[in-house]
Amino acid sequence: MSHNEVESAGRTRTVLTTDGLELVVEERGDPSGPTVVAVHGYPDDRHVWDRVAADLAADHHVVTYDVRGHGGSAAPGSPAGYDLELLAADLRSVCDAVSPGAPVHLLAHDWGAIQTWHAVTGEDGLPSAMDGRVASFTSVSGPCLDHVALFLRRRRPRDLRPVLAQALHSWYTLAFRLPVLPELLIRSGLLGGVVARTERIPRPAVRDAVNGLELYRRNLPRRLGRPRPRRTDVPVQVLAPRADAYVTPALATSAAEFAPDLRVRYLPGGHWVVRHRAGVLARCVREFVAERTGSDPAPALARARSRGAALVRSGGRPDTATRWEGxxxxxxxxxxxxxxxxxxxxxxxxxxxxxxxxxxxxxxxxxxxxxxxxxxxxxxxxxxxxxxxxxxxxxxxxxxxxxxxxxxxxxxxxxxxxxxxxxxxxxxxxxxxxxxxxxxxxxxxxxxxxxxxxxxxxxxxxxxxxxxxxxxxxxxxxxxxxxxxxxxxxxxxxxxxxxxxxxxxxxxxxxxxxxxxxxxxxxxxxxxxxxxxxxxxxxxxxxxxxxxxxxxxxxxxxxxxxxxxxVTAEAHVGLLASRLSPALVRAPARVDGTR
Ligand SMILES: NC(=O)c1ccc[n+]([C@@H]2O[C@H](COP(=O)([O-])OP(=O)(O)OC[C@H]3O[C@@H](n4cnc5c(N)ncnc54)[C@H](O)[C@@H]3O)[C@@H](O)[C@H]2O)c1
The missing domain is CATH 3.40.50.720 (NAD(P)-binding Rossmann-like Domain)
Structure with missing residues (x-):
């Protein structure tokens, strides 16, 4: 095991991709339950889901897999093998293998979510790579790259602050596109050590971290340069950690422009909520699956739906309505x-x-x-x-x-x-x-x-x-x-x-x-x-x-x-005075205000 805290309890098998690579796929739970396919991000492998999967496996068929080039899966022979189109096709291959007869519920984090967004959205009214195969999609800390590019191009005065904040959160993506240096930092152990300490996660495996650099190098220039308004009708649940160091909640919720059937939940915590708040994540997915399979939505999900609808109405820009509605x-x-x-x-x-x-x-x-x-x-x-x-x-x-x-x-x-x-x-x-x-x-x-x-x-x-x-x-x-x-x-x-x-x-x-x-x-x-x-x-x-x-x-x-x-002028002045000079507020205290 590369970096997992929970023993994998699943059954593993391999699935062949459209270009002939073997992916390691792990299944837990009852195969007759609703299928949840979870896609990990960078620099992780499928074990990042172990806690969430163990929880969900009680009443779901849970599938995790190592994305090409990560964990036990084979790596493509050239950088072009990391293109989003291939990653989307991999997801389709896994879903077809584990749930040939029924649509699946997707759960994805970070780059897993980026590739899943690519797979569930279509360009200019064209069908998506996952057309007809998706019952729901829960996205955690990973936006559609085209949506990122369109977000960063927003120019209304009220957009400037969130756009600038996101640009500052994205600095590392430029660094990852430099040649050689990122590899050196990863192989020296420096980068892994810093990420592990700051994010309180296990040290990433060198192979995952090095191979995954190609995700940035291949896809960012192609998608950010000529973005398309990729859309989806799939029911989406965005889980936006408030203290995410890489994806701001404003970016995560900008998906409302392109995904009208939206639920949004803000979570406390940082980028790796998938590890640190596995129980909450599993509950969010469980509630969403239940809603999609005909149950009344749990109160928190109903609230997420009201918020999502308000965000859709506001064009993906959080405002007072998105905060209070529902x-x-x-x-x-x-x-x-x-x-x-x-x-x-x-x-x-x-x-x-x-x-x-x-x-x-x-x-x-x-x-x-x-x-x-x-x-x-x-x-x-x-x-x-x-x-x-x-x-x-x-x-x-x-x-x-x-x-x-x-x-x-x-x-x-x-x-x-x-x-x-x-x-x-x-x-x-x-x-x-x-x-x-x-x-x-x-x-x-x-x-x-x-x-x-x-x-x-x-x-x-x-x-x-x-x-x-x-x-x-x-x-x-x-x-x-x-x-x-x-x-x-x-x-x-x-x-x-x-x-x-x-x-x-x-x-x-x-x-x-x-x-x-x-x-x-x-x-x-x-x-x-x-x-x-x-x-x-x-x-x-x-x-x-x-x-x-x-x-x-x-x-x-x-x-x-x-x-x-x-609240009130006297309360403001009093607070200031009590901090600047306690003696100042003690003097009027002697006046009897009841007479
Ligand atoms: N009005 C002011 O100038 C002022 C200033 C500062 C702070 N406050 C504080 O604001 C709060 C609200 O005050 P207000 O001015 O609206 O007063 P209010 O008398 O209009 O309202 C207080 C409400 O609390 C209810 N209440 C009283 N005891 C209760 C109990 N044991 N359990 C449940 N409900 C109870 C009353 O029935 C009443 O409806 C209070 O805590 C008060 O101390 C008021």
């Missing part, structure tokens, strides 16, 4: 104020939302607002006290079962207690800590585990407050809970980053919501409390910052994956 959000405290407007905003952007609130009426009203605007099936009520861990755990479980794993979770439910420390009772402390801090902890624990375990990223937003970094003698309990939420969010962000889950602490200043009407003013009788509530409400209304604006800022913070998102 997405699922869970918002706590969504029965009023900021939470309600966040729910409405994500629905306006094309998403679905679980509206969770301790107030059944509040949740129902929000759902009603969304339903009146967008029709049924877009907002779902959930009565929830965030302080009740079992209830939060049950909601996470229910959401996953009924709607799938959310893309966004907003732990927003909160209450306010104002008044001096001396006036605030232990009971008032307990309740605000239960809701504002424990509520967020429960939400992060149960939904965070869901998002991290799912392996397809997502975002958690915790509503803190500018009070998190602005001390005040009149809000000791509230500010303490919000400071804890801010720190918790940053710690969690560090932990969940590897799973591709973003965590944002939202820190609004004064926002005109009903919160003032429910604020507990510690140490006051009912009459004084009512007067204080009215005064606070009037002040917040005068400030005039609406929850709709907060919702818009939250959406932008999610899109930009911000760690801390101050």
């Amino acid at each position: 997405s699922l959000s869970v918002v706590t405290g969504a029965g009023s104020g900021i939470g309600r407007e966040v729910a409405r905003r994500v629905a306006d952007l094309g998403g679905r939302v679980v509206v969770a609130d301790v107030s059944e009426d509040g949740a129902a009203q929000t759902v009603d607002l969304v339903t009146r605007r967008h029709g049924p099936g877009r907002a779902f009520p959930a009565v929830l006290d965030v302080a009740d861990e079992a209830a939060v755990a049950a909601l996470a479980e229910r959401v996953a079962a009924e709607h799938g794993v959310p893309d966004l979770v907003v732990n927003n439910a909160g209450i306010a207690v104002a008044g001096s420390f001396a006036d605030t009772s232990a009971e008032e402390w307990r309740r605000i800590v239960d809701v504002n801090l424990w509520g967020v902890v429960h939400g992060c624990r149960h939904f965070g585990a869901l998002l991290a375990g799912h392996g397809e990223g997502g975002t958690i937003v915790n509503t803190a407050s500018a009070a998190a970094y602005l001390p005040s003698r009149s809000l000791p309990a509230y500010a303490t809970t919000k400071a804890a939420v801010l720190m918790l969010s940053q710690c969690l962000r560090a932990e969940l980053g590897r799973a591709g889950v973003g965590v944002t602490a939202l820190c609004p200043g004064f926002v005109d919501t009903p919160i003032t009407g429910a604020t507990r003013f510690a140490g006051t009788d009912d009459t004084t409390q009512d007067a204080r509530r009215r005064a606070a409400a009037a002040a917040y209304t005068r400030r005039g910052y609406t929850p709709q604006r907060v919702a818009a800022r939250l959406v932008r913070a999610v899109e930009r994956d911000l760690p801390i998102a101050p």
Whole structure:
């Protein structure tokens, strides 16, 4: 075995190519199951699929093979033997040998995907090399070369950044086309060592790495020089790792211009997700095969389909619609104020939302607002006290079962207690800590585990407050809970980053919501409390910052994956001041803001 971590458990045989080369082909699983043919990239051999294949073999007929010149397969006698047309014909030969009677599901990575795209697309309305033989195609980190060339020729102002980013990611392809030097770097072990270390993969075999150079040398000049808009009607699923060092997600999803039956899933991780996230990859393929064989699409795949359709409409250019269309959000405290407007905003952007609130009426009203605007099936009520861990755990479980794993979770439910420390009772402390801090902890624990375990990223937003970094003698309990939420969010962000889950602490200043009407003013009788509530409400209304604006800022913070998102001018200035001079923010803290 060249570089595999899992023992091959398959049956191997050879398949003859159209030009007489022997390819090593390995089959696993039940031959009567749906056939998945997986094509490896550069510089790999078929064993790069071992983990994915072992997983899929439980209920599929899984076929992997060594591409010509790689692994145990024979190498062509001249560089011309690496032309894409021959590689596409090889794929056809393998598929005809292993599944003569039924179309196959293709799965391909890197150069495997490049050759598979070539095989499933046709030029100028002509049939493809795989015409009628493909049930589905899952493409990982490898675009059609003609699509690459057309992507790099995009000239709209908004295209400049992604095109430049991709050009920078492609520098090595020029280096590989130099004579002799790449061979020297490979044979010295230098190149393999660097790739193995940076990508955390086993060292590639020298033969694979040297032979595969011809893939670049033969095909890049021919395809990039005179690109054709090669198209396919095959159902395609693009898996785009967000941190791919060679293929940017923008390039991967530009396929939408040429593949109208598209699903797109962004995955956390780099180029070798096929090794590092084999379980997630296998699930993506399994869900796609199931959809193609007549099952209802799994929620994550349905979401990928909405995103794909939005990308097709936008001409393969990601925009706000492609980000939110079909997405699922869970918002706590969504029965009023900021939470309600966040729910409405994500629905306006094309998403679905679980509206969770301790107030059944509040949740129902929000759902009603969304339903009146967008029709049924877009907002779902959930009565929830965030302080009740079992209830939060049950909601996470229910959401996953009924709607799938959310893309966004907003732990927003909160209450306010104002008044001096001396006036605030232990009971008032307990309740605000239960809701504002424990509520967020429960939400992060149960939904965070869901998002991290799912392996397809997502975002958690915790509503803190500018009070998190602005001390005040009149809000000791509230500010303490919000400071804890801010720190918790940053710690969690560090932990969940590897799973591709973003965590944002939202820190609004004064926002005109009903919160003032429910604020507990510690140490006051009912009459004084009512007067204080009215005064606070009037002040917040005068400030005039609406929850709709907060919702818009939250959406932008999610899109930009911000760690801390101050909202309102006072929140921005306060954050800056607290960083530049803590003494500056301690001085106004002595003013009693409740009077
Ligand atoms: N309004 C502001 O000026 C402001 C500023 C900074 C931060 N915040 C924070 O924003 C969040 C939303 O506040 P808002 O201004 O929209 O207030 P709001 O009172 O309008 O909305 C809060 C919602 O949370 C719900 N809720 C309360 N306790 C709950 C519980 N235990 N479980 C589930 N739901 C519960 C309420 O029923 C209500 O629907 C809060 O965390 C608040 O601390 C508000």
